Amino acid sequence: MPELAYINGDVMPIENAMIPIEDRGNQFGDAVYEVIASRNGRLFCMEEHLNRLERSMRALSLPVIPRDTIEQAILNLFGQAQIPRAALYIQISRGVSPRNHGYPENPCPMFIMTIRPVKDMPESCRTEGVGVITVPDTRWGRCDIKTVQLLPNIMAKQRAIESGAADAIFISADGIAREGTSSNLFVVRNNRLITHPLTPEILRGITRIVILDLCKSLNIPVEERRFHQRELFLADEVFFTGTISEVLPIVRIDGKTVGNGRVGPISSRLYQMLLKKMSD
Ligand SMILES: Cc1ncc(COP(=O)(O)O)c(C=O)c1O
Structure with missing residues:
Protein backbone atom coordinates (compact mmCIF):
# COMPACT_ATOMS: atom_id res chain seq x y z
CA MET A 1 0.00 0.00 0.00
CA PRO A 2 2.36 2.75 -1.15
CA GLU A 3 1.54 6.33 -0.18
CA LEU A 4 1.77 8.15 -3.49
CA ALA A 5 1.81 11.66 -4.85
CA TYR A 6 0.92 13.02 -8.26
CA ILE A 7 2.23 16.24 -9.79
CA ASN A 8 0.93 17.35 -13.20
CA GLY A 9 0.94 13.84 -14.67
CA ASP A 10 3.81 12.22 -12.74
CA VAL A 11 3.28 9.70 -9.94
CA MET A 12 5.94 9.21 -7.25
CA PRO A 13 6.38 8.15 -3.62
CA ILE A 14 4.92 10.88 -1.42
CA GLU A 15 8.27 11.64 0.25
CA ASN A 16 9.86 12.47 -3.12
CA ALA A 17 7.15 14.93 -4.20
CA MET A 18 8.21 18.60 -4.39
CA ILE A 19 6.55 21.62 -5.91
CA PRO A 20 8.25 24.89 -6.94
CA ILE A 21 8.62 27.63 -4.34
CA GLU A 22 6.65 30.14 -6.43
CA ASP A 23 3.52 28.04 -6.75
CA ARG A 24 0.66 30.46 -6.05
CA GLY A 25 -1.04 27.90 -3.85
CA ASN A 26 1.99 28.09 -1.59
CA GLN A 27 2.45 31.88 -1.61
CA PHE A 28 -1.16 33.13 -1.74
CA GLY A 29 -3.41 30.17 -0.94
CA ASP A 30 -4.50 30.65 -4.57
CA ALA A 31 -5.74 27.06 -4.91
CA VAL A 32 -8.77 24.85 -4.42
CA TYR A 33 -8.95 21.31 -3.13
CA GLU A 34 -11.05 18.21 -2.54
CA VAL A 35 -10.73 15.14 -0.35
CA ILE A 36 -12.34 11.94 -1.59
CA ALA A 37 -12.49 8.89 0.68
CA SER A 38 -12.77 5.23 -0.21
CA ARG A 39 -14.17 2.28 1.68
CA ASN A 40 -13.65 -1.31 0.59
CA GLY A 41 -11.67 -0.16 -2.43
CA ARG A 42 -14.39 2.15 -3.78
CA LEU A 43 -14.14 5.93 -4.05
CA PHE A 44 -17.30 7.48 -2.61
CA CYS A 45 -19.24 10.22 -4.41
CA MET A 46 -16.51 10.95 -6.96
CA GLU A 47 -18.98 12.69 -9.34
CA GLU A 48 -20.16 15.03 -6.60
CA HIS A 49 -16.59 15.87 -5.56
CA LEU A 50 -15.64 16.58 -9.18
CA ASN A 51 -18.69 18.83 -9.58
CA ARG A 52 -17.71 20.82 -6.49
CA LEU A 53 -14.08 21.02 -7.61
CA GLU A 54 -15.18 22.44 -10.94
CA ARG A 55 -17.44 24.94 -9.18
CA SER A 56 -14.52 26.04 -6.94
CA MET A 57 -12.18 26.42 -9.95
CA ARG A 58 -14.75 28.57 -11.75
CA ALA A 59 -15.42 30.68 -8.65
CA LEU A 60 -11.70 31.61 -8.51
CA SER A 61 -11.42 31.93 -12.32
CA LEU A 62 -8.75 29.24 -12.28
CA PRO A 63 -8.00 27.68 -15.67
CA VAL A 64 -10.44 24.76 -15.64
CA ILE A 65 -8.68 21.43 -16.17
CA PRO A 66 -10.91 19.13 -18.27
CA ARG A 67 -12.98 16.80 -16.12
CA ASP A 68 -11.80 13.70 -18.01
CA THR A 69 -8.17 14.55 -17.27
CA ILE A 70 -8.87 14.91 -13.55
CA GLU A 71 -11.02 11.80 -13.41
CA GLN A 72 -8.46 9.62 -15.23
CA ALA A 73 -5.63 10.90 -13.04
CA ILE A 74 -7.64 10.10 -9.90
CA LEU A 75 -8.50 6.59 -11.07
CA ASN A 76 -4.90 5.89 -12.09
CA LEU A 77 -3.50 7.06 -8.75
CA PHE A 78 -6.15 5.16 -6.80
CA GLY A 79 -5.46 2.03 -8.88
CA GLN A 80 -1.71 2.26 -8.34
CA ALA A 81 -1.92 2.86 -4.59
CA GLN A 82 -4.21 -0.11 -3.87
CA ILE A 83 -5.31 1.39 -0.54
CA PRO A 84 -8.85 0.12 0.20
CA ARG A 85 -9.57 2.79 2.86
CA ALA A 86 -7.90 5.83 1.36
CA ALA A 87 -8.02 9.60 1.62
CA LEU A 88 -7.27 11.05 -1.80
CA TYR A 89 -6.34 14.73 -1.65
CA ILE A 90 -6.58 16.86 -4.80
CA GLN A 91 -5.28 20.43 -5.10
CA ILE A 92 -5.32 22.73 -8.10
CA SER A 93 -3.51 26.05 -7.94
CA ARG A 94 -3.10 28.91 -10.38
CA GLY A 95 0.38 27.54 -10.97
CA VAL A 96 3.89 28.91 -10.79
CA SER A 97 4.79 32.51 -11.63
CA PRO A 98 6.96 35.31 -10.17
CA ARG A 99 5.27 36.52 -6.98
CA ASN A 100 2.75 39.20 -7.85
CA HIS A 101 -0.76 39.66 -6.46
CA GLY A 102 -2.41 40.03 -9.88
CA TYR A 103 -3.15 36.86 -11.79
CA PRO A 104 -0.47 35.76 -14.30
CA GLU A 105 -1.53 36.32 -17.93
CA ASN A 106 -1.29 32.70 -19.07
CA PRO A 107 -1.55 30.61 -15.94
CA CYS A 108 -0.60 26.96 -16.16
CA PRO A 109 -2.44 25.24 -13.29
CA MET A 110 -0.57 23.01 -10.84
CA PHE A 111 -2.57 19.81 -10.33
CA ILE A 112 -1.32 17.75 -7.40
CA MET A 113 -2.68 14.81 -5.43
CA THR A 114 -1.70 12.59 -2.54
CA ILE A 115 -3.16 9.28 -1.46
CA ARG A 116 -2.81 7.77 2.01
CA PRO A 117 -4.73 5.39 4.27
CA VAL A 118 -7.44 7.14 6.32
CA LYS A 119 -6.60 7.35 10.01
CA ASP A 120 -10.03 6.37 11.29
CA MET A 121 -11.06 7.73 14.68
CA PRO A 122 -11.52 5.29 17.56
C1 LIG B 1 -15.50 23.67 6.49
C2 LIG B 1 -16.03 22.37 6.03
N1 LIG B 1 -17.34 22.12 6.17
C3 LIG B 1 -17.87 20.95 5.79
C4 LIG B 1 -17.09 19.93 5.27
C5 LIG B 1 -17.71 18.61 4.89
O1 LIG B 1 -17.74 18.47 3.52
P1 LIG B 1 -17.71 17.00 2.84
O2 LIG B 1 -18.90 16.29 3.39
O3 LIG B 1 -17.81 17.28 1.41
O4 LIG B 1 -16.43 16.38 3.26
C6 LIG B 1 -15.71 20.15 5.09
C7 LIG B 1 -14.86 19.11 4.50
O5 LIG B 1 -13.70 19.28 4.32
C8 LIG B 1 -15.17 21.39 5.49
O6 LIG B 1 -13.86 21.66 5.35
Missing part, protein backbone atom coordinates in the same frame (compact mmCIF):
# COMPACT_ATOMS: atom_id res chain seq x y z
CA GLU A 123 -14.82 3.41 17.48
CA SER A 124 -15.63 4.93 20.91
CA CYS A 125 -16.12 8.32 19.20
CA ARG A 126 -19.00 6.75 17.25
CA THR A 127 -20.52 4.88 20.17
CA GLU A 128 -19.99 7.44 22.95
CA GLY A 129 -19.84 10.67 20.98
CA VAL A 130 -17.32 13.49 21.30
CA GLY A 131 -17.00 16.86 23.00
CA VAL A 132 -16.50 20.06 21.00
CA ILE A 133 -15.97 23.75 21.72
CA THR A 134 -17.49 26.82 20.07
CA VAL A 135 -15.28 29.49 18.48
CA PRO A 136 -16.03 32.80 16.72
CA ASP A 137 -16.31 32.42 12.96
CA THR A 138 -13.48 34.61 11.70
CA ARG A 139 -13.43 33.12 8.19
CA TRP A 140 -13.92 35.05 4.95
CA GLY A 141 -17.29 35.49 3.24
CA ARG A 142 -16.93 32.68 0.66
CA CYS A 143 -16.74 29.51 2.72
CA ASP A 144 -18.72 27.81 -0.07
CA ILE A 145 -15.53 27.77 -2.18
CA LYS A 146 -13.23 24.98 -1.09
CA THR A 147 -9.95 26.90 -1.07
CA VAL A 148 -6.76 25.89 0.73
CA GLN A 149 -6.91 29.05 2.88
CA LEU A 150 -7.69 27.19 6.07
CA LEU A 151 -5.94 29.18 8.82
CA PRO A 152 -9.11 29.91 10.84
CA ASN A 153 -10.04 26.23 10.54
CA ILE A 154 -6.69 24.88 11.66
CA MET A 155 -6.42 27.43 14.49
CA ALA A 156 -9.90 26.48 15.72
CA LYS A 157 -9.05 22.78 15.51
CA GLN A 158 -5.85 23.36 17.47
CA ARG A 159 -7.77 25.31 20.13
CA ALA A 160 -10.15 22.35 20.39
CA ILE A 161 -7.26 19.88 20.75
CA GLU A 162 -5.62 22.04 23.42
CA SER A 163 -8.86 22.12 25.40
CA GLY A 164 -9.30 18.36 25.18
CA ALA A 165 -12.13 18.53 22.63
CA ALA A 166 -12.47 16.74 19.32
CA ASP A 167 -13.30 19.78 17.20
CA ALA A 168 -14.84 23.24 17.13
CA ILE A 169 -18.11 24.73 15.90
CA PHE A 170 -17.89 28.13 14.20
CA ILE A 171 -20.36 30.68 15.62
CA SER A 172 -21.10 33.90 13.73
CA ALA A 173 -20.97 37.34 15.39
CA ASP A 174 -24.76 37.20 15.80
CA GLY A 175 -24.75 33.75 17.39
CA ILE A 176 -25.57 31.56 14.39
CA ALA A 177 -24.06 28.06 14.49
CA ARG A 178 -22.39 27.51 11.11
CA GLU A 179 -20.34 24.29 10.84
CA GLY A 180 -17.25 22.51 12.14
CA THR A 181 -13.64 23.03 11.04
CA SER A 182 -14.00 20.24 8.45
CA SER A 183 -17.61 19.11 8.84
CA ASN A 184 -21.18 20.32 8.46
CA LEU A 185 -23.40 20.59 11.53
CA PHE A 186 -26.80 19.03 12.21
CA VAL A 187 -29.19 19.33 15.13
CA VAL A 188 -32.04 16.90 15.87
CA ARG A 189 -35.02 18.17 17.81
CA ASN A 190 -38.34 16.36 18.17
CA ASN A 191 -37.33 13.95 15.38
CA ARG A 192 -36.65 16.80 12.93
CA LEU A 193 -33.23 17.67 11.54
CA ILE A 194 -32.03 21.24 11.31
CA THR A 195 -28.96 22.30 9.35
CA HIS A 196 -27.57 25.57 7.99
CA PRO A 197 -28.83 26.39 4.46
CA LEU A 198 -26.47 26.48 1.47
CA THR A 199 -25.21 30.05 1.72
CA PRO A 200 -21.69 31.43 1.20
CA GLU A 201 -21.12 31.02 4.97
CA ILE A 202 -20.71 27.23 4.84
CA LEU A 203 -19.19 24.58 2.61
CA ARG A 204 -21.62 22.61 0.45
CA GLY A 205 -20.68 19.31 2.07
CA ILE A 206 -21.04 16.19 -0.05
CA THR A 207 -21.82 14.10 3.04
CA ARG A 208 -24.44 16.72 3.99
CA ILE A 209 -26.22 16.02 0.69
CA VAL A 210 -26.03 12.25 1.19
CA ILE A 211 -27.48 12.64 4.70
CA LEU A 212 -30.31 14.84 3.42
CA ASP A 213 -31.12 12.15 0.81
CA LEU A 214 -31.10 9.45 3.47
CA CYS A 215 -33.47 11.56 5.61
CA LYS A 216 -35.83 11.80 2.66
CA SER A 217 -35.84 8.03 2.27
CA LEU A 218 -36.50 7.64 6.02
CA ASN A 219 -39.23 10.32 6.02
CA ILE A 220 -37.30 12.36 8.56
CA PRO A 221 -38.28 16.03 8.11
CA VAL A 222 -35.38 18.45 7.54
CA GLU A 223 -35.29 22.21 8.01
CA GLU A 224 -32.49 23.99 6.17
CA ARG A 225 -32.36 27.23 8.11
CA ARG A 226 -30.00 29.31 10.19
CA PHE A 227 -30.12 28.39 13.87
CA HIS A 228 -28.80 30.12 16.97
CA GLN A 229 -26.20 28.45 19.18
CA ARG A 230 -28.90 28.34 21.91
CA GLU A 231 -30.61 25.63 19.84
CA LEU A 232 -27.58 23.39 20.25
CA PHE A 233 -28.50 23.03 23.92
CA LEU A 234 -32.20 22.48 23.24
CA ALA A 235 -31.37 19.65 20.84
CA ASP A 236 -31.93 15.94 21.40
CA GLU A 237 -28.92 15.16 19.23
CA VAL A 238 -26.15 17.11 17.51
CA PHE A 239 -23.74 15.68 14.95
CA PHE A 240 -21.14 16.57 12.35
CA THR A 241 -20.98 15.17 8.83
CA GLY A 242 -17.97 15.04 6.54
CA THR A 243 -15.94 12.91 4.17
CA ILE A 244 -13.64 11.76 6.97
CA SER A 245 -15.83 12.41 10.03
CA GLU A 246 -18.78 10.66 8.27
CA VAL A 247 -21.47 11.02 10.98
CA LEU A 248 -19.86 12.09 14.24
CA PRO A 249 -22.16 12.43 17.28
CA ILE A 250 -21.52 15.41 19.58
CA VAL A 251 -22.49 14.89 23.22
CA ARG A 252 -20.76 17.88 24.89
CA ILE A 253 -20.39 21.46 23.77
CA ASP A 254 -18.19 23.83 25.80
CA GLY A 255 -18.37 21.33 28.65
CA LYS A 256 -22.20 21.27 28.70
CA THR A 257 -24.14 18.10 27.96
CA VAL A 258 -26.16 17.84 24.76
CA GLY A 259 -29.52 16.02 25.03
CA ASN A 260 -29.17 13.11 27.45
CA GLY A 261 -25.40 12.97 26.93
CA ARG A 262 -25.58 9.80 24.88
CA VAL A 263 -25.42 9.12 21.15
CA GLY A 264 -28.95 9.45 19.77
CA PRO A 265 -30.90 7.01 17.61
CA ILE A 266 -31.05 9.26 14.54
CA SER A 267 -27.28 9.89 14.45
CA SER A 268 -26.63 6.15 14.87
CA ARG A 269 -29.10 5.19 12.17
CA LEU A 270 -27.73 7.72 9.70
CA TYR A 271 -24.15 6.59 10.39
CA GLN A 272 -25.04 2.95 9.74
CA MET A 273 -26.89 3.88 6.57
CA LEU A 274 -23.99 6.01 5.36
CA LEU A 275 -21.53 3.14 5.93
CA LYS A 276 -23.80 0.81 4.01
CA LYS A 277 -24.08 3.29 1.13
CA MET A 278 -20.30 3.70 1.02
CA SER A 279 -19.76 -0.06 0.90
CA ASP A 280 -22.55 -0.95 -1.56
Whole structure:
Protein backbone atom coordinates (compact mmCIF):
# COMPACT_ATOMS: atom_id res chain seq x y z
CA MET A 1 0.00 0.00 0.00
CA PRO A 2 2.36 2.75 -1.15
CA GLU A 3 1.54 6.33 -0.18
CA LEU A 4 1.77 8.15 -3.49
CA ALA A 5 1.81 11.66 -4.85
CA TYR A 6 0.92 13.02 -8.26
CA ILE A 7 2.23 16.24 -9.79
CA ASN A 8 0.93 17.35 -13.20
CA GLY A 9 0.94 13.84 -14.67
CA ASP A 10 3.81 12.22 -12.74
CA VAL A 11 3.28 9.70 -9.94
CA MET A 12 5.94 9.21 -7.25
CA PRO A 13 6.38 8.15 -3.62
CA ILE A 14 4.92 10.88 -1.42
CA GLU A 15 8.27 11.64 0.25
CA ASN A 16 9.86 12.47 -3.12
CA ALA A 17 7.15 14.93 -4.20
CA MET A 18 8.21 18.60 -4.39
CA ILE A 19 6.55 21.62 -5.91
CA PRO A 20 8.25 24.89 -6.94
CA ILE A 21 8.62 27.63 -4.34
CA GLU A 22 6.65 30.14 -6.43
CA ASP A 23 3.52 28.04 -6.75
CA ARG A 24 0.66 30.46 -6.05
CA GLY A 25 -1.04 27.90 -3.85
CA ASN A 26 1.99 28.09 -1.59
CA GLN A 27 2.45 31.88 -1.61
CA PHE A 28 -1.16 33.13 -1.74
CA GLY A 29 -3.41 30.17 -0.94
CA ASP A 30 -4.50 30.65 -4.57
CA ALA A 31 -5.74 27.06 -4.91
CA VAL A 32 -8.77 24.85 -4.42
CA TYR A 33 -8.95 21.31 -3.13
CA GLU A 34 -11.05 18.21 -2.54
CA VAL A 35 -10.73 15.14 -0.35
CA ILE A 36 -12.34 11.94 -1.59
CA ALA A 37 -12.49 8.89 0.68
CA SER A 38 -12.77 5.23 -0.21
CA ARG A 39 -14.17 2.28 1.68
CA ASN A 40 -13.65 -1.31 0.59
CA GLY A 41 -11.67 -0.16 -2.43
CA ARG A 42 -14.39 2.15 -3.78
CA LEU A 43 -14.14 5.93 -4.05
CA PHE A 44 -17.30 7.48 -2.61
CA CYS A 45 -19.24 10.22 -4.41
CA MET A 46 -16.51 10.95 -6.96
CA GLU A 47 -18.98 12.69 -9.34
CA GLU A 48 -20.16 15.03 -6.60
CA HIS A 49 -16.59 15.87 -5.56
CA LEU A 50 -15.64 16.58 -9.18
CA ASN A 51 -18.69 18.83 -9.58
CA ARG A 52 -17.71 20.82 -6.49
CA LEU A 53 -14.08 21.02 -7.61
CA GLU A 54 -15.18 22.44 -10.94
CA ARG A 55 -17.44 24.94 -9.18
CA SER A 56 -14.52 26.04 -6.94
CA MET A 57 -12.18 26.42 -9.95
CA ARG A 58 -14.75 28.57 -11.75
CA ALA A 59 -15.42 30.68 -8.65
CA LEU A 60 -11.70 31.61 -8.51
CA SER A 61 -11.42 31.93 -12.32
CA LEU A 62 -8.75 29.24 -12.28
CA PRO A 63 -8.00 27.68 -15.67
CA VAL A 64 -10.44 24.76 -15.64
CA ILE A 65 -8.68 21.43 -16.17
CA PRO A 66 -10.91 19.13 -18.27
CA ARG A 67 -12.98 16.80 -16.12
CA ASP A 68 -11.80 13.70 -18.01
CA THR A 69 -8.17 14.55 -17.27
CA ILE A 70 -8.87 14.91 -13.55
CA GLU A 71 -11.02 11.80 -13.41
CA GLN A 72 -8.46 9.62 -15.23
CA ALA A 73 -5.63 10.90 -13.04
CA ILE A 74 -7.64 10.10 -9.90
CA LEU A 75 -8.50 6.59 -11.07
CA ASN A 76 -4.90 5.89 -12.09
CA LEU A 77 -3.50 7.06 -8.75
CA PHE A 78 -6.15 5.16 -6.80
CA GLY A 79 -5.46 2.03 -8.88
CA GLN A 80 -1.71 2.26 -8.34
CA ALA A 81 -1.92 2.86 -4.59
CA GLN A 82 -4.21 -0.11 -3.87
CA ILE A 83 -5.31 1.39 -0.54
CA PRO A 84 -8.85 0.12 0.20
CA ARG A 85 -9.57 2.79 2.86
CA ALA A 86 -7.90 5.83 1.36
CA ALA A 87 -8.02 9.60 1.62
CA LEU A 88 -7.27 11.05 -1.80
CA TYR A 89 -6.34 14.73 -1.65
CA ILE A 90 -6.58 16.86 -4.80
CA GLN A 91 -5.28 20.43 -5.10
CA ILE A 92 -5.32 22.73 -8.10
CA SER A 93 -3.51 26.05 -7.94
CA ARG A 94 -3.10 28.91 -10.38
CA GLY A 95 0.38 27.54 -10.97
CA VAL A 96 3.89 28.91 -10.79
CA SER A 97 4.79 32.51 -11.63
CA PRO A 98 6.96 35.31 -10.17
CA ARG A 99 5.27 36.52 -6.98
CA ASN A 100 2.75 39.20 -7.85
CA HIS A 101 -0.76 39.66 -6.46
CA GLY A 102 -2.41 40.03 -9.88
CA TYR A 103 -3.15 36.86 -11.79
CA PRO A 104 -0.47 35.76 -14.30
CA GLU A 105 -1.53 36.32 -17.93
CA ASN A 106 -1.29 32.70 -19.07
CA PRO A 107 -1.55 30.61 -15.94
CA CYS A 108 -0.60 26.96 -16.16
CA PRO A 109 -2.44 25.24 -13.29
CA MET A 110 -0.57 23.01 -10.84
CA PHE A 111 -2.57 19.81 -10.33
CA ILE A 112 -1.32 17.75 -7.40
CA MET A 113 -2.68 14.81 -5.43
CA THR A 114 -1.70 12.59 -2.54
CA ILE A 115 -3.16 9.28 -1.46
CA ARG A 116 -2.81 7.77 2.01
CA PRO A 117 -4.73 5.39 4.27
CA VAL A 118 -7.44 7.14 6.32
CA LYS A 119 -6.60 7.35 10.01
CA ASP A 120 -10.03 6.37 11.29
CA MET A 121 -11.06 7.73 14.68
CA PRO A 122 -11.52 5.29 17.56
CA GLU A 123 -14.82 3.41 17.48
CA SER A 124 -15.63 4.93 20.91
CA CYS A 125 -16.12 8.32 19.20
CA ARG A 126 -19.00 6.75 17.25
CA THR A 127 -20.52 4.88 20.17
CA GLU A 128 -19.99 7.44 22.95
CA GLY A 129 -19.84 10.67 20.98
CA VAL A 130 -17.32 13.49 21.30
CA GLY A 131 -17.00 16.86 23.00
CA VAL A 132 -16.50 20.06 21.00
CA ILE A 133 -15.97 23.75 21.72
CA THR A 134 -17.49 26.82 20.07
CA VAL A 135 -15.28 29.49 18.48
CA PRO A 136 -16.03 32.80 16.72
CA ASP A 137 -16.31 32.42 12.96
CA THR A 138 -13.48 34.61 11.70
CA ARG A 139 -13.43 33.12 8.19
CA TRP A 140 -13.92 35.05 4.95
CA GLY A 141 -17.29 35.49 3.24
CA ARG A 142 -16.93 32.68 0.66
CA CYS A 143 -16.74 29.51 2.72
CA ASP A 144 -18.72 27.81 -0.07
CA ILE A 145 -15.53 27.77 -2.18
CA LYS A 146 -13.23 24.98 -1.09
CA THR A 147 -9.95 26.90 -1.07
CA VAL A 148 -6.76 25.89 0.73
CA GLN A 149 -6.91 29.05 2.88
CA LEU A 150 -7.69 27.19 6.07
CA LEU A 151 -5.94 29.18 8.82
CA PRO A 152 -9.11 29.91 10.84
CA ASN A 153 -10.04 26.23 10.54
CA ILE A 154 -6.69 24.88 11.66
CA MET A 155 -6.42 27.43 14.49
CA ALA A 156 -9.90 26.48 15.72
CA LYS A 157 -9.05 22.78 15.51
CA GLN A 158 -5.85 23.36 17.47
CA ARG A 159 -7.77 25.31 20.13
CA ALA A 160 -10.15 22.35 20.39
CA ILE A 161 -7.26 19.88 20.75
CA GLU A 162 -5.62 22.04 23.42
CA SER A 163 -8.86 22.12 25.40
CA GLY A 164 -9.30 18.36 25.18
CA ALA A 165 -12.13 18.53 22.63
CA ALA A 166 -12.47 16.74 19.32
CA ASP A 167 -13.30 19.78 17.20
CA ALA A 168 -14.84 23.24 17.13
CA ILE A 169 -18.11 24.73 15.90
CA PHE A 170 -17.89 28.13 14.20
CA ILE A 171 -20.36 30.68 15.62
CA SER A 172 -21.10 33.90 13.73
CA ALA A 173 -20.97 37.34 15.39
CA ASP A 174 -24.76 37.20 15.80
CA GLY A 175 -24.75 33.75 17.39
CA ILE A 176 -25.57 31.56 14.39
CA ALA A 177 -24.06 28.06 14.49
CA ARG A 178 -22.39 27.51 11.11
CA GLU A 179 -20.34 24.29 10.84
CA GLY A 180 -17.25 22.51 12.14
CA THR A 181 -13.64 23.03 11.04
CA SER A 182 -14.00 20.24 8.45
CA SER A 183 -17.61 19.11 8.84
CA ASN A 184 -21.18 20.32 8.46
CA LEU A 185 -23.40 20.59 11.53
CA PHE A 186 -26.80 19.03 12.21
CA VAL A 187 -29.19 19.33 15.13
CA VAL A 188 -32.04 16.90 15.87
CA ARG A 189 -35.02 18.17 17.81
CA ASN A 190 -38.34 16.36 18.17
CA ASN A 191 -37.33 13.95 15.38
CA ARG A 192 -36.65 16.80 12.93
CA LEU A 193 -33.23 17.67 11.54
CA ILE A 194 -32.03 21.24 11.31
CA THR A 195 -28.96 22.30 9.35
CA HIS A 196 -27.57 25.57 7.99
CA PRO A 197 -28.83 26.39 4.46
CA LEU A 198 -26.47 26.48 1.47
CA THR A 199 -25.21 30.05 1.72
CA PRO A 200 -21.69 31.43 1.20
CA GLU A 201 -21.12 31.02 4.97
CA ILE A 202 -20.71 27.23 4.84
CA LEU A 203 -19.19 24.58 2.61
CA ARG A 204 -21.62 22.61 0.45
CA GLY A 205 -20.68 19.31 2.07
CA ILE A 206 -21.04 16.19 -0.05
CA THR A 207 -21.82 14.10 3.04
CA ARG A 208 -24.44 16.72 3.99
CA ILE A 209 -26.22 16.02 0.69
CA VAL A 210 -26.03 12.25 1.19
CA ILE A 211 -27.48 12.64 4.70
CA LEU A 212 -30.31 14.84 3.42
CA ASP A 213 -31.12 12.15 0.81
CA LEU A 214 -31.10 9.45 3.47
CA CYS A 215 -33.47 11.56 5.61
CA LYS A 216 -35.83 11.80 2.66
CA SER A 217 -35.84 8.03 2.27
CA LEU A 218 -36.50 7.64 6.02
CA ASN A 219 -39.23 10.32 6.02
CA ILE A 220 -37.30 12.36 8.56
CA PRO A 221 -38.28 16.03 8.11
CA VAL A 222 -35.38 18.45 7.54
CA GLU A 223 -35.29 22.21 8.01
CA GLU A 224 -32.49 23.99 6.17
CA ARG A 225 -32.36 27.23 8.11
CA ARG A 226 -30.00 29.31 10.19
CA PHE A 227 -30.12 28.39 13.87
CA HIS A 228 -28.80 30.12 16.97
CA GLN A 229 -26.20 28.45 19.18
CA ARG A 230 -28.90 28.34 21.91
CA GLU A 231 -30.61 25.63 19.84
CA LEU A 232 -27.58 23.39 20.25
CA PHE A 233 -28.50 23.03 23.92
CA LEU A 234 -32.20 22.48 23.24
CA ALA A 235 -31.37 19.65 20.84
CA ASP A 236 -31.93 15.94 21.40
CA GLU A 237 -28.92 15.16 19.23
CA VAL A 238 -26.15 17.11 17.51
CA PHE A 239 -23.74 15.68 14.95
CA PHE A 240 -21.14 16.57 12.35
CA THR A 241 -20.98 15.17 8.83
CA GLY A 242 -17.97 15.04 6.54
CA THR A 243 -15.94 12.91 4.17
CA ILE A 244 -13.64 11.76 6.97
CA SER A 245 -15.83 12.41 10.03
CA GLU A 246 -18.78 10.66 8.27
CA VAL A 247 -21.47 11.02 10.98
CA LEU A 248 -19.86 12.09 14.24
CA PRO A 249 -22.16 12.43 17.28
CA ILE A 250 -21.52 15.41 19.58
CA VAL A 251 -22.49 14.89 23.22
CA ARG A 252 -20.76 17.88 24.89
CA ILE A 253 -20.39 21.46 23.77
CA ASP A 254 -18.19 23.83 25.80
CA GLY A 255 -18.37 21.33 28.65
CA LYS A 256 -22.20 21.27 28.70
CA THR A 257 -24.14 18.10 27.96
CA VAL A 258 -26.16 17.84 24.76
CA GLY A 259 -29.52 16.02 25.03
CA ASN A 260 -29.17 13.11 27.45
CA GLY A 261 -25.40 12.97 26.93
CA ARG A 262 -25.58 9.80 24.88
CA VAL A 263 -25.42 9.12 21.15
CA GLY A 264 -28.95 9.45 19.77
CA PRO A 265 -30.90 7.01 17.61
CA ILE A 266 -31.05 9.26 14.54
CA SER A 267 -27.28 9.89 14.45
CA SER A 268 -26.63 6.15 14.87
CA ARG A 269 -29.10 5.19 12.17
CA LEU A 270 -27.73 7.72 9.70
CA TYR A 271 -24.15 6.59 10.39
CA GLN A 272 -25.04 2.95 9.74
CA MET A 273 -26.89 3.88 6.57
CA LEU A 274 -23.99 6.01 5.36
CA LEU A 275 -21.53 3.14 5.93
CA LYS A 276 -23.80 0.81 4.01
CA LYS A 277 -24.08 3.29 1.13
CA MET A 278 -20.30 3.70 1.02
CA SER A 279 -19.76 -0.06 0.90
CA ASP A 280 -22.55 -0.95 -1.56
C1 LIG B 1 -15.50 23.67 6.49
C2 LIG B 1 -16.03 22.37 6.03
N1 LIG B 1 -17.34 22.12 6.17
C3 LIG B 1 -17.87 20.95 5.79
C4 LIG B 1 -17.09 19.93 5.27
C5 LIG B 1 -17.71 18.61 4.89
O1 LIG B 1 -17.74 18.47 3.52
P1 LIG B 1 -17.71 17.00 2.84
O2 LIG B 1 -18.90 16.29 3.39
O3 LIG B 1 -17.81 17.28 1.41
O4 LIG B 1 -16.43 16.38 3.26
C6 LIG B 1 -15.71 20.15 5.09
C7 LIG B 1 -14.86 19.11 4.50
O5 LIG B 1 -13.70 19.28 4.32
C8 LIG B 1 -15.17 21.39 5.49
O6 LIG B 1 -13.86 21.66 5.35
